[in-house]
Amino acid sequence: EAHTKMTEVVKLSPRNIKARYWLAKMKEDLKEYYFQKGGQDYQARDLKSSLDNFYNALLIRPRDTLVITWITRIEDELRQQRANDLLKAALEAYAQGKLNGAYEGLRRALEVQPGDSKAAKLLAEVKSELESGFLAAGKKFYGTRKYTEAIGEWDKAKPYTANMAYINNLISRARQQMKLEGDEKKRRASEAAARAKAEADQVAKEEEERMKAEAEAKRKGVSIAEIKKPQGVTEENRLAAQQHYMEGIKYFQNSNYDKASDEWTIARQLDPGNADAAAGLKRIESILSGGQ
Numbered sequence: 486e487a488h489t490k491m492t493e494v495v496k497l498s499p500r501n502i503k504a505r506y507w508l509a510k511m512k513e514d515l516k517e518y519y520f521q522k523g524g525q526d527y528q529a530r531d532l533k534s535s536l537d538n539f540y541n542a543l544l545i546r547p548r549d550t551l552v553i554t555w556i557t558r559i560e561d562e563l564r565q566q567r568a569n570d571l572l573k574a575a576l577e578a579y580a581q582g583k584l585n586g587a588y589e590g591l592r593r594a595l596e597v598q599p600g601d602s603k604a605a606k607l608l609a610e611v612k613s614e615l616e617s618g619f620l621a622a623g624k625k626f627y628g629t630r631k632y633t634e635a636i637g638e639w640d641k642a643k644p645y646t647a648n649m650a651y652i653n654n655l656i657s658r659a660r661q662q663m664k665l666e667g668d669e670k671k672r673r674a675s676e677a678a679a680r681a682k683a684e685a686d687q688v689a690k691e692e693e694e695r696m697k698a699e700a701e702a703k704r705k706g707v708s709i710a711e712i713k714k715p716q717g718v719t720e721e722n723r724l725a726a727q728q729h730y731m732e733g734i735k736y737f738q739n740s741n742y743d744k745a746s747d748e749w750t751i752a753r754q755l756d757p758g759n760a761d762a763a764a765g766l767k768r769i770e771s772i773l774s775g776g777q
């Protein structure tokens with residue numbers, strides 16, 4: 486209080502030598518008081534109070550090297566104490582299998598005390614365990630074709646890995662597999678839809694033919710069976726059969742007997758009297774059975 490009042494007097498009367506003398510003496514006494522109090526608190530291991538008192542002394546004498554030395558010393562000890570507390574908590578979390586808690590505690594300890602080799606070594610071990618856990622979980626999901634979940638686990642491993650390329654490769658492979666299986670699923674769905682449509686069209690065609698046959702039978706006053714009797718080969722079918730026979734010749738000359746057989750079979754279905762197609766089929770049968 487005396488220091489504060491004397492400071493005001495000096496401000497009001499800057500040339501008052503006596504007031505300036507007493508202000509300087511008061512500053513030195515006050516600085517010494519805070520210095521001594523800081524030392525006592527330090528001996529009592531109350532580092533925070535000690536630091537506060539030394540800072541108060543520094544405010545009075547900003548260039549006092551001894552005060553600055555004490556402040557630096559206490560701040561270093563407080564940092565070490567904070568780092569030790571964090572390291573202890575991290576070790577407890579690690580012992581309980583709480584890897585995430587251990588990781589965060591060790592990371593904060595190194596922020597406070599970057600040169601702590603013990604914390605750095607343990608942090609590397611914890612990161613390795615976290616990474617291994619996420620990698621294993623991802624591979625398990627991948628094995629059951631749960632690719633999205635696998636990618637999620639591998640993404641979680643990224644903050645802890647020293648080999649980002651390996652993790653990115655795993656993720657890339659999972660995405661490629663997802664695309665392949667997605668494309669295959671679409672292809673199968675498309676084929677199933679095409680088969681269903683073909684079957685539906687065939688049913689509709691047969692129903693249309695049946696209705697036409699019934700109408701024709703009714704008009705002629707005969708049974709449906711009589712209407713459905715073979716009426717001979719049309720010119721259109723005969724020409725189509727000959728075309729399939731010629732296609733079969735091409736395949737036969739290239740030794741593609743399966744395709745040749747398919748073409749000649751179609752030719753026989755279109756024109757049962759196509760002797761060339763019948764002869765070709767016998768020829769293929771002879772070749773496949775070991776004949777010449």
